[in-house]
Amino acid sequence: MTTPEAPAGAYLDHAATTPMSRAALEAYVAEAGRTGNASSLHSAGRAARRAVEESRESVAASLGARPSEVIFTAGGTESDNLAIKGIFWGRRRTDPRRTRVLVSAVEHHAVLDPAFWLAGHAGAEIVLLPVDGDGRLDLAALRAELTEHGDEVALVSVMWANNEVGTLQPVRDVVRLAHQHGVPVHTDAVQAVGQVEVDFAASGVDAMTVTAHKLGGPIGVGALLARRDLPLEAVLHGGGQERGVRSGTLDVPAIRSFAVALAETVAARPERAAALAALRDRLVAGVRGADPEAVLRGPDPTPRPTSDDGVQARLPGNAHFTFPGAEGDSLLYLLDSAGVQASTGSACQAGVPQPSHVLLAMGVPELEARGALRFSLGATSTADDVDRLVAALPQVVERARAAGLVSAPARAGGAA
């Protein structure tokens, strides 16, 4: 058995993907060595089906859901597509007036792009809900939109926690407002699970996206949790697996491994979250010490007892900075060559780093948004990782600033 390992050096990109846990890897390998299609009726099929259903029960228990609410998918992007398109089509079938799709401006592209695809192909109207300077949803804007157009809204999708700046969204408030108008709510919780408490039933959401590889499980498996009364049309058609909304032979090893990793991470969460927050605070203080000009983006990590989530406004494992005068790609390269792996945090389209739509929605000017770096901590992170970053940072930032000036646009006055 191979022992799973974190990448060499200081791996500060757990929001991109996490090392698999040993138990998850063992479960995967054990299950991959067995033969059986969970849809087959003979004994091999029954064994596979049993593994899937045990996993379904485990996933449901870990997330405060009922087993019948768990739809296994190939991961976060598929779950988001199923939720946005499936709920839109399902709602429109029963009430054709419901064409408006409300999404926060800081959603992941796996939510934004299906929504805009519906606008281009299915007559949907997309409303981008604004956020404040910390990336937190403007509830007044949501309320106003629902008051004015409540009976035209198909669904609302607001992520549980932002993948770039770690902002926790007021999901319960969103649910309360939306349900007053009979509007279902989807939330993408891929970054939240394992870092903050996520309870599907208690949150009141109608659908929720989770994925395995952000919490110590394998890449390529996840789930959409969906209430049984939620109108949901299929995106993948075929053999009718998973309530008929997600056809395809079930990936038994991945599902088993996902369930194991999820149970492990949820059990460890209270202790781990505290450790991550302490490490994150060390990182934030270290970065500020190494570069006094660095600007922390997203909410103040200090716990705010008054926030809707009860204790905090930000994921414990997330820190995000902009470094004025430096470009994210220069910082990334220099840190990588110093053995520190981080992310610019923004979507990379066609291999070209674009200024983050999240930062722009928060009101960060484009030039500043170009100098962004996200540091994300996870189960394998150590104080040494953080210290290695802090030690490398002064020279990295100095060099990136020197390079940032020469590669800035030549046109007078900078970018428009």
Place this chain on the structure above:
Amino acid sequence: MRVLAAMSGGVDSAVAAALAVEAGHDVVGVHMALSRNRDQFRTGSRGCCSIEDAGDARRAADVLGIPYYVWDLSERFEDTVVADFLSEYEAGRTPNPCVRCNEHIKFEALLDKATALGFDAVATGHYARVVTREAPDGTVTRELHRSPNDEKDQSYVLAVMGPDRLARAMFPLGGFASKAQVRAEAERRGLSVSAKPDSYDICFVADGDTRGFLRDRLGSRPGEVVDTAGNVVGEHDGAYAFTVGQRKGLGLGRPAADGRARYVVDVQTSTNTVVVGPAELLSVDRIEAGKAVWLAAPQEHGDGAWLDDVEVQVRAHGAPVPARVRATTADGAPAMDVELTGRPLRGVAAGQSLVVYRGPRVLGQGTVARAWRG
């Protein structure tokens, strides 16, 4: 040395990067994104700008085991190379965007950024040689020389970079005598781009349709085509799309009175008029070039005396012709006077790059300001 290998996704830059790795340098591959809205797949004979090309570069870097990054230089490219291309055509001149790209992008934006990030040199897949000479007092000078591969020689488009930048440039393919040899080297190393077709077109002009590109960007500006006596002989969509020496695509309805072929002999943008005339009006033997950049040391050209035994070349794939050249100044900036001493040249347009050679060695470069029969 720490070397940044510029990797377009083509076979030349991949082999250049491989040679830099094998020479023992610490190499990082960088693909320059020169457009924000790139096509998914390569089309026509453009070879550098699609997402497929970026993927080819990434794959080559994987095979070589070097880090690989994409740097977004698209704004800088638009603001320098594309803007210059448009304004030069608009002013009735004929630009060479590859020269401007080397000047402003590869050996300025990329090289300066690389230097700031701690790299010692930028390696590219150009066909040209850097010859290093050490004087008896220990001073080292670098000379830019033609590639032994006449067909592929790119010293013409590199001459613009000047000595400081040449000192930080590396052309690992400089000694290769044929493209087939480069392809063989690629294949030997398992680089999948070994059989990728060559690129010829201007990378930002789709389908090689320069006139269509100019019309899209500059708009239609109908005007007259006149002969040298001032008679209107045709119409055009925009004088900017014509270049001195051009014969094809004039769209003249009736033949000249004498039945001889007509060429563009002047593009008058102030009146949006294209002037056509017989071939002999295109012959020139005197040229003034501005924006002069000297790779040769000042003691070789600095006293304003005529350099007698040189050749000049005014097109990327044109033949060099015998000339004498002297350094001058025009409006306070370095310039060149050129007298052709052998046969005259035909169709030298303002805006073209003029490179001065002595044998295989590049002495300097300027941009044609005007050309005439002396």
